[in-house]
Amino acid sequence: MAEVDPRPQRDAQRTRAAILAAAQEAFSRSGYSDTGVRDITAAAGVNPALVNRYFGSKERLYEEALGALLDAALITDIPRERFGETVVAILTATQRSQLNPLPMMMLASADPTAREITDRLLKAVFIEPLARWFGPERGAGKAAFFSALASGLTVYRELYPLDAFGAQMPEEARNWLIAAFQSLVD
Amino acid sequence: MAEVDPRPQRDAQRTRAAILAAAQEAFSRSGYSDTGVRDITAAAGVNPALVNRYFGSKERLYEEALGALLDAALITDIPRERFGETVVAILTATQRSQLNPLPMMMLASADPTAREITDRLLKAVFIEPLARWFGPERGAGKAAFFSALASGLTVYRELYPLDAFGAQMPEEARNWLIAAFQSLVD
DNA sequence: TGGCTAAGTAAACGGTGGTTTACATGATGT
DNA sequence: ACATCATGTAAACCACCGTTTACTTAGCCA
Numbered sequence: 006m007a008e009v010d011p012r013p014q015r016d017a018q019r020t021r022a023a024i025l026a027a028a029q030e031a032f033s034r035s036g037y038s039d040t041g042v043r044d045i046t047a048a049a050g051v052n053p054a055l056v057n058r059y060f061g062s063k064e065r066l067y068e069e070a071l072g073a074l075l076d077a078a079l080i081t082d083i084p085r086e087r088f089g090e091t092v093v094a095i096l097t098a099t100q101r102s103q104l105n106p107l108p109m110m111m112l113a114s115a116d117p118t119a120r121e122i123t124d125r126l127l128k129a130v131f132i133e134p135l136a137r138w139f140g141p142e143r144g145a146g147k148a149a150f151f152s153a154l155a156s157g158l159t160v161y162r163e164l165y166p167l168d169a170f171g172a173q174m175p176e177e178a179r180n181w182l183i184a185a186f187q188s189l190v191d
Numbered sequence: 192m193a194e195v196d197p198r199p200q201r202d203a204q205r206t207r208a209a210i211l212a213a214a215q216e217a218f219s220r221s222g223y224s225d226t227g228v229r230d231i232t233a234a235a236g237v238n239p240a241l242v243n244r245y246f247g248s249k250e251r252l253y254e255e256a257l258g259a260l261l262d263a264a265l266i267t268d269i270p271r272e273r274f275g276e277t278v279v280a281i282l283t284a285t286q287r288s289q290l291n292p293l294p295m296m297m298l299a300s301a302d303p304t305a306r307e308i309t310d311r312l313l314k315a316v317f318i319e320p321l322a323r324w325f326g327p328e329r330g331a332g333k334a335a336f337f338s339a340l341a342s343g344l345t346v347y348r349e350l351y352p353l354d355a356f357g358a359q360m361p362e363e364a365r366n367w368l369i370a371a372f373q374s375l376v377d
Numbered sequence: 378t379g380g381c382t383a384a385g386t387a388a389a390c391g392g393t394g395g396t397t398t399a400c401a402t403g404a405t406g407t
Numbered sequence: 408a409c410a411t412c413a414t415g416t417a418a419a420c421c422a423c424c425g426t427t428t429a430c431t432t433a434g435c436c437a
Contacts (some may be wrong), residue, residue, distance in 0.1 A: 013292075013434065015385070015434070016384090022332075036300075041424065043425090052386050054426080055314065057426060073225075112300060114351070115429060156342065157344075160342050161335060165310050165314075167334075178332055203413075240416075379436105382434090384433075386429100386432090386434090388408100388430100390424090390426085391426095394422080396420085398417100401411105403414075406410095
């Protein structure tokens, strides 16, 4: 006899989490405007109306989805002496991280509402903490360089793939990137 | 007496050009999905149906709009000894260039169809010629670095503006960028 | 066991999108 | 002047979107 599943069929927390996870995946793949509420809920196996029940609107679902990704992406616990290679290792992981907020940011930027939300969250939960971590002297500039470099790399790895940034990145390219990132903390 | 305008009220070429120009402006500002055919034709002062008459579809209008921008953006006639500063001057021009294809590329990348078109055009009319200009040795890698750096800079100048890349960019940041670009040709 | 409430569903609503169709009108050549 | 065709227009079409509403059903407690 099979074990009975002790979990009830109806579980608000589980359903909410399933929608949020499906939203993160969908928004990261298709952005804001091109991701429908019905796409998300179909992937989560629930009814479209539940987005409004649990999150209020598609807009607020996006905000929570991106916020969680940005939170998880903060890299301020990396040891400074190995900053460059650690960052490059993360950004060029063969198994694309589910937690990289950059694709979602790039793809969602066309919609004015999503862009406003993204701009606010990006600065509040990522750029500013990162700038403080870099230190009071030129911290903001370093955070900006970090973001620009990481974004450019992500664009040509995931959006418009170029061989030079592909799976088997040439040693020279990798070293250039490591040195560029490491120079921000030295 | 005022001179009579010798141009007829109806001029297919002029109308077509007006639609194309309005499309470049709109796609650069709002991407593909968030730009409506009615938005474009309203800006051009013509009827929405003319998009289909002159371009076949919104899709093919996008293709022609981006293709023209990518063509005009090729920077292979820059003297190599001043490559870095020239590129940075172009990318950080106070008056944002109407011809920079990067915002359009970034904003349009969410829609699968627009992304496919962008990917094809980007490589055929920009990346590959640029790689040849850099030379047979590591040309592709240099073109990739150029694109990544330029894209990251554009993202944080136009999409999610950061002070460090703003109008009055610190001398240090500017010099870092110039050196990075110049290193690609030295 | 029975009923009450949270959880989930189905269906519709108003708005908007790209596109097509049928029609009106200005330009041109005889 | 008039016929003809390119050019432009108005309106409708059909599909899809986010959201709301009315309803059903499962879970839980008395």
